[in-house]
Amino acid sequence: MTDFVQLVIAGLATGAIYALAAVGFTLLWQTSQTINFAQGEFVMLPAFFALAGMKFLGLPFPVAALAAILLSMLTLGVLFKTVIVDPLHKQGTLPLVISTIGLAILLREGVKEFYSAEAQRFPSFFPDINLGTAANRGGSGFNVSADQIGVLIVATATILLLAWFLSSTKTGRQMQATAQNPTVARILGVNVERMVMYTFLINGALAAMASLLISPIYLAKFSSGETLGLVAFVAAIVGGFNQVRGAIAGGFLIGIADNLVAAYVSSTYRQAVPLAFLVLIILVRPQGLLGRAEERAV
Amino acid sequence: MNRKLSFSLGALAIFIMLLGPMDFTPFGLPWSGLKTYPTYALTLWLVTAIAAMGVNLIVGYAGLETLAQAAFLGIGAYTSALMHRNGVPFAVCFLTAGAVCFLVGIVLGFPALRVQKHYLAFVTLAFSVFVWLVIRNEEWLTGGTESLKNVRRPVIFGISLQRPEIYYYWFVAGVTLLLAFLMWWLIRSPWGRAFTALRENPIRAESLGIDVRGYTLTAFAIGSAYGGFAGSLLGPLIGILDPNSFVLSKSLEYMLIVVAGGSGYFLGPFVGAAVAVLLPEWLRFAQDYYLIIFALLVILLMAFFPTGIVGLFERLTTRARRPHADDKGPTLGGPSLGTPSTPAGSTTVAGAKT
Amino acid sequence: MSTATAAQPVAMTSQTDGKVLEVRDISKSFGGVHAVRGVTFDVREGEILGLIGPNGSGKSTLFNCILGQLTPTSGEVLVSGRSVTGLRPSELNRLGIGRTFQLLQVFPQLTVRENLILAGQEHEGSRLKRLFGPRDAGLTANANRMIDFFRLGHLSDEKAGGLSYGQQKLLDCAMAFMAGPRLVLLDEPAGGVNLTMLGNLKERLQAINKATGATFVVIEHNMEFVMSLCTRIIVLAEGKIIAEGPPDTIRKNPEVIEAYLGH
Numbered sequence: 001m002t003d004f005v006q007l008v009i010a011g012l013a014t015g016a017i018y019a020l021a022a023v024g025f026t027l028l029w030q031t032s033q034t035i036n037f038a039q040g041e042f043v044m045l046p047a048f049f050a051l052a053g054m055k056f057l058g059l060p061f062p063v064a065a066l067a068a069i070l071l072s073m074l075t076l077g078v079l080f081k082t083v084i085v086d087p088l089h090k091q092g093t094l095p096l097v098i099s100t101i102g103l104a105i106l107l108r109e110g111v112k113e114f115y116s117a118e119a120q121r122f123p124s125f126f127p128d129i130n131l132g133t134a135a136n137r138g139g140s141g142f143n144v145s146a147d148q149i150g151v152l153i154v155a156t157a158t159i160l161l162l163a164w165f166l167s168s169t170k171t172g173r174q175m176q177a178t179a180q181n182p183t184v185a186r187i188l189g190v191n192v193e194r195m196v197m198y199t200f201l202i203n204g205a206l207a208a209m210a211s212l213l214i215s216p217i218y219l220a221k222f223s224s225g226e227t228l229g230l231v232a233f234v235a236a237i238v239g240g241f242n243q244v245r246g247a248i249a250g251g252f253l254i255g256i257a258d259n260l261v262a263a264y265v266s267s268t269y270r271q272a273v274p275l276a277f278l279v280l281i282i283l284v285r286p287q288g289l290l291g292r293a294e295e296r297a298v
Numbered sequence: 299m300n301r302k303l304s305f306s307l308g309a310l311a312i313f314i315m316l317l318g319p320m321d322f323t324p325f326g327l328p329w330s331g332l333k334t335y336p337t338y339a340l341t342l343w344l345v346t347a348i349a350a351m352g353v354n355l356i357v358g359y360a361g362l363e364t365l366a367q368a369a370f371l372g373i374g375a376y377t378s379a380l381m382h383r384n385g386v387p388f389a390v391c392f393l394t395a396g397a398v399c400f401l402v403g404i405v406l407g408f409p410a411l412r413v414q415k416h417y418l419a420f421v422t423l424a425f426s427v428f429v430w431l432v433i434r435n436e437e438w439l440t441g442g443t444e445s446l447k448n449v450r451r452p453v454i455f456g457i458s459l460q461r462p463e464i465y466y467y468w469f470v471a472g473v474t475l476l477l478a479f480l481m482w483w484l485i486r487s488p489w490g491r492a493f494t495a496l497r498e499n500p501i502r503a504e505s506l507g508i509d510v511r512g513y514t515l516t517a518f519a520i521g522s523a524y525g526g527f528a529g530s531l532l533g534p535l536i537g538i539l540d541p542n543s544f545v546l547s548k549s550l551e552y553m554l555i556v557v558a559g560g561s562g563y564f565l566g567p568f569v570g571a572a573v574a575v576l577l578p579e580w581l582r583f584a585q586d587y588y589l590i591i592f593a594l595l596v597i598l599l600m601a602f603f604p605t606g607i608v609g610l611f612e613r614l615t616t617r618a619r620r621p622h623a624d625d626k627g628p629t630l631g632g633p634s635l636g637t638p639s640t641p642a643g644s645t646t647v648a649g650a651k652t
Numbered sequence: 653m654s655t656a657t658a659a660q661p662v663a664m665t666s667q668t669d670g671k672v673l674e675v676r677d678i679s680k681s682f683g684g685v686h687a688v689r690g691v692t693f694d695v696r697e698g699e700i701l702g703l704i705g706p707n708g709s710g711k712s713t714l715f716n717c718i719l720g721q722l723t724p725t726s727g728e729v730l731v732s733g734r735s736v737t738g739l740r741p742s743e744l745n746r747l748g749i750g751r752t753f754q755l756l757q758v759f760p761q762l763t764v765r766e767n768l769i770l771a772g773q774e775h776e777g778s779r780l781k782r783l784f785g786p787r788d789a790g791l792t793a794n795a796n797r798m799i800d801f802f803r804l805g806h807l808s809d810e811k812a813g814g815l816s817y818g819q820q821k822l823l824d825c826a827m828a829f830m831a832g833p834r835l836v837l838l839d840e841p842a843g844g845v846n847l848t849m850l851g852n853l854k855e856r857l858q859a860i861n862k863a864t865g866a867t868f869v870v871i872e873h874n875m876e877f878v879m880s881l882c883t884r885i886i887v888l889a890e891g892k893i894i895a896e897g898p899p900d901t902i903r904k905n906p907e908v909i910e911a912y913l914g915h
Contacts, residue, residue: 035416037365037550087601095600097363097419098557101550102600106593108547113586226546230427233420268435275424279409282421286413488773488782488789495759495770502757505719506827507745507774 006144007259013148014217015255016155020210021228022235022247023162024203029241030179031199034085035097038104039207040229046072046211047122047220048111061123069208077204081197104225111222122215126150151213158209159248162202166244175199227271231258234274238281240291249289253277316471319464336579337463338535343575344467344474345531346555350567351481352524353552358561359485360517361497362415366406366422367552369429370399370522372544374529376433376440379449379539388452392473392530399526403519411514418518426546434541446539459534470531477527482564484520493517497562551589554596560606569607670697671733672835672867673718678727679891680710680717687713689891690727695835700861700868702882702899704875706912710891711871712754715837719751720744731835746775750833752824754840754871760813764804764823767812768795771830794830802826802856818849825853829860835867842874850874854881879903887911 025039036042046068053064084103088096126147166172177185178195186192210228211220218224235254239246254277262270281288319340321331332340349367356364374395381391410421433440440446451459451466459466484490495503496510504510533539551574559570573595578588603610673695680688688710695701703711716722718729720741729737736744745751759767773782773789782789799808802822807815812823821841828836841857842850854877860866872878878885879899887895887902889911895902902908 035419037419084597091600091604094357094361094363094557094561095604098553099597099600101365101553102593102596105547105550105554106590106597109587109589109593113590223547226427230424234424237417237420269431272428272431275421275428278421278424282409282413282417484783486787487784488769488787491762491766491770491773492782494761498759498761499757501721501741502753502759503770504741505721505745505751505753505757506771507742507831508770509740509742509774512779 003263004260007263008256009144009152010148011256011259012252013151013155013255014214014258015252016152016159017210017214017251018228018231018235018255019159019248019251020155020206020213021232022239022251023159023244024206025232026236026239026241026244026247027175027179027199028203029236031175031182032081032085032196033089033093035100036203037097037100037229038107038225039232040225040227041104041107042072042076042203042207042225043210043214043228043232044220044222044225045076045107045111046208047120047215048115049208050212051120051122051220052115062125065125065212068212069205072208072211073201073204075204076207077201078197080204081200085200104229108222108225115222117222119219119221120215122220124150124216125154125212147216151217155209155213158206162206163244163248171195171198230271230274234278238277238288240288243288243290246288246290253289312475316468319467321464331464334463337467339576339579341463341467341470341535343571344470345528345535346571346575347568348474348477348531349525349528350552350555350559350571351477352521352528353556354521354559354561354563354567355481355485355493355524356518356521357553357556358563358566359490359493359497360514360521362514362518363419363553364422364518364521365419365546365549365553366426366429366522367525368544368546368548369422369426370402370525371529371532371548372429372433372541373402374399374526375533375539375544376446376529377526378530379446379533380439382450382452382534388454392527395526395530396523397526399529400519400523403522404515406522407515407518411511411518415514422549423546426549430541430545433544440539440541443541445541446533447537449533449537449539451534466535470535473527473531477524481524485564489513489516554592557604557606558592558596558599560608560610563606563608563612566606566608573607671695672697672731673869674730674733675714675718676728676730678714678717678729679725680713680722681725687891688717688724691888691891691893693886693893693896695867695869697834697867698861698865699884700857700870700882702878702885703869703871703888704873704878704885704902705888709888709911711888712839713891714888715751715839715869715871719749719837742774745831745833748832748834750828750831750836752828752836752838752841754843758812758815758820758823758827761811763809763811764799764815765792765795765808767823767827768798768830771827775831791830798826798830801859803852818845821845822849822853822856825856829866832864833866835869838868838870838872840871840873842872842877850877857881 021039021043024042025036028034028036028039049068049071050061050064053059053067054061057064059067080103084099085096088099124147126145126149129146164172166176174185174190175195175198177188177190178192179199182192185195214228231251231254235250236247237250238253239248239250254274257277258270258273261273319332319337322329331337349371352370353364353367356362377398378388378391378395381394382388386394406421406425407418410417434442436442437444452469453459454469457465459469485493492503492508492513495506495508496513500510532543536543555570555574556567557570558573559568560566574592578585581588584591599606603613605613671694675691675693675695678688678691679686691710691714703714705711713722717724717727720736720739720743723738727737728735731744731747731749736747739747759770762770769788769791772791772794776782776789776791777785788795796808799805802825804819804822804826807819812820815823821844825838825841828838838857841853845853857868858881861868870878870882872881879902882899885895885897885899885902886893887905887908894911895905895908897905
């Protein structure tokens, strides 16, 4: 039983990080109809911004982390929108989809060639102490690290802050209106262009947060975007696309299932958890757990 | 280009393709053909082109997105290699590889396409990861990370294709021509017309009695079968099967290959495969960065010439001959995501983002 | 006027009293918006029924519910006495029901003839025959007849995307008739079409109606066009039927005038 609780807590911690990536992905899809196949790489990259800041500029970790978040908002937010999404939207869906796929490869190979092909250790914001009853990590008894709790608190706080922003501020509500129906939002006087830009900025920030939180756990590696991206897409679909809270629920669910499967079923097939979820949800509830049923569109 | 001319050009291209790498010195001619490695590279180009033809059917003609072609190559490669190793004739192995991928395509596509077409991208993405896990973990079957060694080339009519290299090249070239002909037949048939229709306007197609779901699924399954065929040829070519040949990023590369060449154009996959396989052999100095350059090239192509290299070429040649020609290439993909080209009558479908 | 044989033409039996289409209490809401509220009407064989009403009165939604594009919230649709609610649009089409859309819906990359062949091909033979059989599914002659009938002869090998708006509208109509449907629902066929073309269109529609006895339901804003084409008219406002009758009665109906002026 204590094992189970430990696994759930670990699952909530990783799930909260998945939720960050999934929320950003959903927001982008909703407000700008951008299916970002590079979302996983977006979560991989900011950790390397921080690492590069520490290695080449000698920045202390907190400063490098902050710089990584700002740089992510600039590159993964503003640059991504103006250089890739805006010009390609005019060309239609497929060119945009292909470009984000190309971008995924570009970022992945770029990090591999220009930084390192090896997995990198990444410092944590939280002290390495065990808050549980066991004397040390791996001992019998209850193990919960400060790291897990810290990750859970920071990620959840970020999500709550975002949820508050979206539902309780004027800008947030305008963003939601844009997400639901850009045409109507424009008629209602919402500056749709600006709202879309905010969405990209928020996605950049969320990806950076996720990156800084997950890299201490799973190390920073150029190829980690594959799994992270997959989890983000599936969390968004499982939760239900027309709901930001759906993506949050999906993220937590996959995080917990991920840890439980690794411990009880098969650690080698842990990465198959998203596929299992995806198939299950498509067969049983295609609109997602919290999504509304959509009209049949042929 | 008139039909007669393009037919002659095509025949000439095939002729050069078949005989070009051959050693003519025994006949007293001053051309010693290609060495083993370049011939191998040409064969790899053809195998890649077969898989890319499948992707082109799915992406360029039916307007879907598949992110699992490398996984289908893997399924085909291991199926074929394991059967062949146990004494099954290669022809049977080859056909089984395609058939298995066709069936897997149906099983995978059916639930995904029931929801909406973009779900196929996510399902194939997740499936890619799953196939890779199976290949890597089930060592008893696939050899896992130790890889499957000594994948033999077939013996056809008593002739071993093991060496010289050009024998296997000719064999693959023959298979490629056959598969290309079948693909050409398919896209010129009423099915091909239906594929074009469901890519351009699925709602109108449906209202004309076209079973959009059925055709979409068939296109995906056939395209995936081409992946299986390519896989069946890939194992004997390389001689060793390694899980890393079938990772997700390889599947992504197939998408790039097809759109770079020109999706929806018959020759697109061949041109795209040449850019991805042959060009880096030539540009040796850039090899480490080739994937980066290729990805950049594709993004630029998408921004300025979304019809790819073949589309660009066609546009240039049409322009040169007919100054007032309209320059509409085949449109890429279906109706755009945000503003689906639904009839205004069903604007009530708004809110349901598809 | 010759038409292709539909794969399974709907039998026009007498026990349905000559009713081709019966719409029973159809409602459709989107979230809290009630677009169509309990609409009931019949369409008799061979008639040309007009469906009019102000913008947003639910006409197109009603069409989409009848044609399987949308699933009605409640109610039932019968074609020749048989319930077809919940069938997919392609299945309905193969039962002999054609349609046109409000906005242009031709396939721009295909030629005019190919567009027509496409519109007929799923009604001919089996799917396997469509793969291995002739490339035109044996429909070239039929397509050519349709091209001549709609006076598009000089354009048959042009890409549909290159045609003028009015020509595309004609092609759109021709496609709906290609498979020889018994019932055709036309959504604003006259919208944006110039006067000459309009006369041409109306006359062609009447000719088909006379020659094949095909039944039409027409949504239209052009009153002149509707009043002269249709034998009976139904007026929809805010998702409900507010009037029904021959053109002359409708023209004078105060409720109809009110509904139009009120908007």
